[in-house]
Amino acid sequence: MRRVVVTGVSCISPLGNDADTTFRALLEGRSGIGPITRFDASGHDAKIAGEVRDFDVARYIPSKKHARHVDAFARYAIAASDMAIADSGIDLEASNRERFGAVIGTGVGGMQVIEAQEKVLLERGARSISPFLIPMFLGNLAAGHVAIRHGLKGPNLHVSTACATGTHAIGEAGHVIARGDADVMLAGGAESSITPLLVAGFCAANALSTKNDAPAEASRPFDRSRDGFVMGEGAGLLVLEELEHAKRRGAKILAELVGYGLTNDAHHVTAPEESGDGARRAMAATLSAAKAAPDEVDYVNAHGTATPLGDKVEATAIEALFGDHARSGRLAISSTKSMIGHLLGAAGGVEAVVCVKSIVSGQIHPTINLRERDPGCTFDFVPGEARDRKVRLALSNSFGFGGANASLLFRAFER
């Protein structure tokens, strides 16, 4: 079996436009949530979000003409791809790029151009529609742009499983390498959908927190007073590489991707199935793929969106799988979303970056805003403050509308 290791990471998030800045801010327990500035949200029930700030498009796409024709989610993917490749130290010129690919997902694609062009259609008619509409909104164009930019001619794929997208993308990319179809893959997710239509849609589905008066405290995973998630945006990518390929070029190996599991609830379009069986089976399949026992896991980066039902179901699934280990003091669980909100299709990407950083640094970021644990959620959620903790096995969970469940397991690299 070909082993898959992580040799580069990158992210753009509401807490910073690179992985180090983001992870440092997460360790400090800072919130990246604030009032929505992208549009006038005064008529929306939810008026807060985790927006990416001070993102300098020209740094990555100097041509204004080119930048105009790339929707925000793909811009984030392009920037993240540059940073991930730089972090991996891989020499593109010296690489066989027919064996280098990308699986980059997005939950909703280019919403900004869709909403702008819908307005053009209604106001000025069909003949006024931009010829760039289609190549700007198609979800696979994040992976497409990244391939064009870096000359990546290997397997190229977009997966879209709502909030589980980034996790599925990384798992699938790992399989591409394991089965021998490529040696190096960029993998993760990108999203930018803090738009009038999307925020209204999530409000209508009762998914968003409306704690508009206290943005930094609105995202409260596993807290008794949680009332929904806060939308975020950004991108998170890993460079996955076949172990021998990485060794041959003397790469620094950050961690090994040892497990990936995916299931479906087969239950409801938005609500998770209450027994948590789908989530439990995804985690169990992930551990099984890695031949790891539940009590060997040190850290779970929870899906932890702060929806009333979602967190409860995840806690139920964790209880069912980990049993006593979940209360032994040896399993730390935290939610990145407590600080950056829910990056939808990019969430799994950024949270995988967090898992790798936790393994490398021996530090676990806290879950903030956890004042009073929900009676159904009584584990060690690392409340408030980061913790120094050697992490050998880190599990990342993502669950999405449509009943999608996916988990990844990363292990500290051991020859």
Next chain:
Amino acid sequence: MSTADRVKEIIAEHLDVDAAELDLDASFVHDLGVDSLDLSELVIAFEQTFKVRIPPESARQIRTTRSAIEFIEAASSGHAASA
């Protein structure tokens, strides 16, 4: 502003070049790196700015700034270029 200047301005803006340095006879495709999507976008901008209709067969004849100016001047004066 004359039609010619306005056309040059639109082209410069869309292609991210300086209007003053725009070579009237430079080929959009061969010299300025324009692709079919860029050309469609330009045609839409001309149609909206000058309130003219540029059918696909005419759009295909617009290959340089000069040909764009000639077509639009003719179309705006009510005498569409035979091209």
